[in-house]
Amino acid sequence: MKLSLGRAPVMVCASTALLLVATACGDAADSSSSGASGPGPASSSAAYPVSVENCDRTLTFESVPQRVVSLWQAPTEMMLALGLKDRIAAMAGNYGAFPESIASDTKDIPAIGTSMAWPSKEVLLSQEPDLVIGQSLEGFAFDTSAGYASVEQIEQGGAQVYGVSMCGATDNLNMSIDTPASGLRDLGKIFGVSDRAEELVAQLEADKKTVVDAVQGQPDVKVAFYNGGEGPLIVLAGGIYDSAISTAGGTNVFPADSLYMSKEEFAASDADVILVGTFEGQDFSTLSDYLKKTFPDLPAVRDGKLTEIPVADTDASISVMKGLTQIANALHPDLHLPVPQS
Structure with missing residues (x-):
């Protein structure tokens, strides 16, 4: 693709x-x-x-x-x-x-x-x-x-x-x-x-303001944005991805120039939440099952904090705030923010 x-x-x-x-x-x-x-x-x-x-x-x-x-x-x-x-x-x-x-x-x-x-x-x-x-x-x-x-x-x-x-x-x-x-x-x-x-x-x-106001005062959350692969693993970092994560009250655990991470690097990330980015043709359950099997000790896996985020909703387009809101809800589940349509 x-x-x-x-x-x-x-x-x-x-x-x-x-x-x-x-x-x-x-x-x-x-x-x-x-x-x-x-x-x-x-x-x-x-x-x-x-x-x-x-x-x-x-x-x-x-x-x-x-x-x-x-x-x-x-x-x-x-x-x-x-x-x-x-x-x-x-x-x-x-x-x-x-x-x-x-x-x-x-x-x-x-x-x-x-x-x-x-x-x-x-x-x-x-x-x-x-x-x-x-x-x-x-x-x-x-x-x-x-x-x-x-x-x-x-x-x-x-x-x-x-x-x-x-x-x-x-x-x-x-x-x-x-x-x-x-x-x-x-x-x-x-x-x-x-x-x-x-x-x-x-x-x-x-x-955007709805999300910013809602996450104000919330604790910072360590986030991994996973997009497939089983070794190396593909991660989304930098640019618009980090912008969305930070606006939603989180910090990307991987550097801005990251693309492929080894299993060892991913396991050491200590992520509190894993966003599972999917494109058409990718299956969230398959990707999440791999993470559960391979990284059972990661806090995000142990606590069941794996959330699907369609990557198209984080593109620089009319759906970007839809993606932002989905990410905010994943990082702070008690917010229950209504996801805007696009």
Whole structure:
């Protein structure tokens, strides 16, 4: 499965991770929105041209982009939440189920990649996009050694390229649960639906505040975020994972640059809670049974504190506060916080 751990794509069979828009004047989109804070067409009062800063570049749009190719699930979700289905010409293969609020909107969008690979240069350029959105602007979907189009090649074809979550392939450690807000605001400006973007950002911030207020004064919890493997074990650490854990009142027991840990290292972690991160195709009961059998003396295993967390809910997208709330409930079971929908 092609997935980003927030640090680089990891090609493993069951493994590992890691915004939009109708228009102004005669360019207004007719698509209806089914986003995180409710349906309704996005309205626009934006005047073009508009510019946004992205990865030390200024992108200027003379009008609303009409043919967008999304190379990462997060911006696809964000565009749909902003009511921009009709602007999406194609999307890459996705790494998880879409949130229920927008899942039906994805059915008619052509997928030009798979969960194992992004679209080739020829396939991507054949879509004649005027905007291409990736997670990062380096490597990943733009790796020419894998047959993908580079940012420069896409720009030569007449499209602009926007990196929604990070700039370089190693910038994952800078991501946090607040990262989606900047992408939403930029895409809201690009597509002339800043009001809708601000509604989504306000909801994310409100959901975060609910968790922050609830965990205030709670004891710090030692947390391991396990994502499969039996030696070495795959762990999620750094970047958005540590951001979610710390906001929920915990501390990741593994360093920010961790990816693979030996059985001995995992056993020595002394974790109070183990978050079991799953992707589609991974079975929580199988993973938790392995942990119970292999690490019976870990406090988290001994006390039965193993909780499934869909890794897609910790991606830098519209579900990030859903993941945050699930983590807070796992760390502090007495809170019983209502999990927001996305």
